Amino acid sequence: MTGSAELRRMQRWFASGVTFSTDHATARHGGHGRQPARSPDCDVGRRLVSHPDRPPSAAIGIYREGYFARLVHVLRNDFGCVHHVLGDAAFTELATRYVVEHPSRHPNLNQLGREFPAFAKRQDRLEHRALVGELAVIERYVCEAFDAPEFTPLGADELAAVPADRWQHVGLVVNPSLHLCSFDYPANAFYESWRRDRSAEVPEPRRSWLAVFRSGERVQRRSLSRAGHGMLSELASGAPLAQALAAADPAEPVAEWFQKSAAAGLFTAIRT
Amino acid sequence: MSDLTQLVATDLGIGLGLRATHYGEILDRRPHVDFFEILSENYMHTGGRPLRVLDEVAAHYPLVMHGVSMNIGSTDPLDRTYLRELLQLQRRCRARWISDHLCWTGVDGQNLHDLLPLPYTKAALRHVVERVRAVQDLLEQPLVLENPSTYAQFRGDDYTEPQFLAELTSATGCGLLLDINNVFVCAQNHGFDAEAYLRAVPWEHVVYCHLAGHKVHATHRFDTHDRPVCREVWQLYRLANELGGPRSTVLEWDADIPEFARVHEEARKALRHRGRPAVAGGTS
Numbered sequence: 411m412t413g414s415a416e417l418r419r420m421q422r423w424f425a426s427g428v429t430f431s432t433d434h435a436t437a438r439h440g441g442h443g444r445q446p447a448r449s450p451d452c453d454v455g456r457r458l459v460s461h462p463d464r465p466p467s468a469a470i471g472i473y474r475e476g477y478f479a480r481l482v483h484v485l486r487n488d489f490g491c492v493h494h495v496l497g498d499a500a501f502t503e504l505a506t507r508y509v510v511e512h513p514s515r516h517p518n519l520n521q522l523g524r525e526f527p528a529f530a531k532r533q534d535r536l537e538h539r540a541l542v543g544e545l546a547v548i549e550r551y552v553c554e555a556f557d558a559p560e561f562t563p564l565g566a567d568e569l570a571a572v573p574a575d576r577w578q579h580v581g582l583v584v585n586p587s588l589h590l591c592s593f594d595y596p597a598n599a600f601y602e603s604w605r606r607d608r609s610a611e612v613p614e615p616r617r618s619w620l621a622v623f624r625s626g627e628r629v630q631r632r633s634l635s636r637a638g639h640g641m642l643s644e645l646a647s648g649a650p651l652a653q654a655l656a657a658a659d660p661a662e663p664v665a666e667w668f669q670k671s672a673a674a675g676l677f678t679a680i681r682t
Numbered sequence: 683m684s685d686l687t688q689l690v691a692t693d694l695g696i697g698l699g700l701r702a703t704h705y706g707e708i709l710d711r712r713p714h715v716d717f718f719e720i721l722s723e724n725y726m727h728t729g730g731r732p733l734r735v736l737d738e739v740a741a742h743y744p745l746v747m748h749g750v751s752m753n754i755g756s757t758d759p760l761d762r763t764y765l766r767e768l769l770q771l772q773r774r775c776r777a778r779w780i781s782d783h784l785c786w787t788g789v790d791g792q793n794l795h796d797l798l799p800l801p802y803t804k805a806a807l808r809h810v811v812e813r814v815r816a817v818q819d820l821l822e823q824p825l826v827l828e829n830p831s832t833y834a835q836f837r838g839d840d841y842t843e844p845q846f847l848a849e850l851t852s853a854t855g856c857g858l859l860l861d862i863n864n865v866f867v868c869a870q871n872h873g874f875d876a877e878a879y880l881r882a883v884p885w886e887h888v889v890y891c892h893l894a895g896h897k898v899h900a901t902h903r904f905d906t907h908d909r910p911v912c913r914e915v916w917q918l919y920r921l922a923n924e925l926g927g928p929r930s931t932v933l934e935w936d937a938d939i940p941e942f943a944r945v946h947e948e949a950r951k952a953l954r955h956r957g958r959p960a961v962a963g964g965t966s
Contacts, residue, residue, distance in 0.1 A: 472834075
């Protein structure tokens with residue numbers, strides 16, 4: 411075996427030992443936790459030493475403990491409201507199982523929680539699963555909006571420069587940080603309450619719609635009507651304004667809605 | 683390509699790790715700090731506030747870059763996209779150099795976000811030398827590598843850590859970031875003499891030093907960056923200055939971060955242990 415091949419074998423063995431969680435209870439929850447590739451007693455493991463006074467298994471245990479603590483801590487920071495709803499023990503268990511099933515493959519830890527909302531929604535035995543899933547979506551989109559690329563919002567003068575007879579045919583390019591959500595719970599109201607005083611009661615189901623986006627340096631959450639959500643979804647898919655307006659609520663003053671949305675930074679350009 | 687001799691001779695003074703919790707203080711009051719070290723990954727794959735803060739800090743202070751995801755010791759292929767993004771970031775903030783760690787952080791595409799130990803064998807040395815050369819060719823500058831804190835070693839090593847560092851720097855011309863706290867933590871964890879380690883360091887390659895605090899557990903010391911520098915590490919820093927002369931030095935404080943003034947005060951203790959004042963570097 412060449413030196414590099416032996417090094418690779420060692421690294422695979424070491425990584426599997428670090429990332430194997432003995433208490434994540436994957437089987438109990440029907441997940442797909444990975445098993446360590448090799449027993450710690452294999453020949454690679456026997457090359458490992460920590461301190462003369464300690465067994466080799468103690469060394470890899472330090473790395474394993476740090477690995478899960480660090481990644482669960484990142485998820486706890488990114489999903490603070492989900493943590494509030496579940497409590498520390500249940501959140502830690504959920505996050506540990508998530509890390510086992512979705513190990514990081516990106517240099518940046520801000521990508522770690524990308525699949526966490528979908529993962530939470532799949533957990534049959536999770537208390538308040540539907541609400542937790544929606545809160546996780548909000549918190550993930552807040553992270554993504556924060557990290558979204560730079561952009562320049564559409565100016566009022568650019569909007570005003572569009573001739574009246576062209577309005578039906580143009581489209582609006584939406585802010586690249588924009589995420590649109592459709593919920594079964596008033597998740598944003600719950601999230602807002604949690605942010606305000608760190609306490610919120612689990613609500614009854616009620617449909618709600620939300621836009622999460624960044625304007626300047628601030629991440630904003632803007633509650634939408636069903637019609638507003640429909641119009642923005644059409645525009646985000648590249649549809650012309652005429653098609654988006656078909657989703658409008660006849661009782662809602664559309665021109666005012668567009669002005670407010672543009673002023674909030676929801677659009678970046680006019681697509682002709 | 684930048685000259686390593688020039689980097690080694692550039693004493694920027696006493697710097698701090700730039701942390702988000704201090705952004706307001708730094709931007710509003712613009713305190714007298716010799717330079718800042720940024721965590722490279724905090725300003726990659728992001729837009730908005732982090733980059734705007736970075737631009738403003740870069741306009742007023744010298745910066746150096748310190749990363750945790752180069753994965754230089756891994757047997758996975760080098761991530762050239764990551765390396766190109768590092769270079770873009772350096773151009774944006776005009777960082778004086780790019781550093782990372784002598785370790786591996788993952789294999790088979792997985793990132794464990796930890797600084798995992800390498801065996802110090804001839805085979806590992808050949809492997810790392812080849813990769814450092816490739817990175818330096820792409821970055822067109824000397825890479826600066828830090829000695830990590832470790833909690834495991836390997837039987838059958840061909841070199842001690844300072845011997846490995848000496849061989850690596852000699853073969854590649856790369857620079858060293860000497861983390862004094864890591865030397866002490868490893869010495870305690872693995873039972874070697876920290877002073878002998880410092881005497882064996884190839885000082886002509888040491889670009890800068892790190893200082894930090896660590897936690898004492900029953901079975902080992904853990905590199906936590908969450909408290910002041912301990913007395914023994916200050917003593918080693920003094921010896922390092924005697925052996926190598928004053929080098930640019932950064933205090934790292936990454937968890938339980940106190941207010942800016944406290945971190946700055948801790949960093950400035952380094953002045954007491956330096957033989958000569960900084961001769962280069964900048965401040966606001």
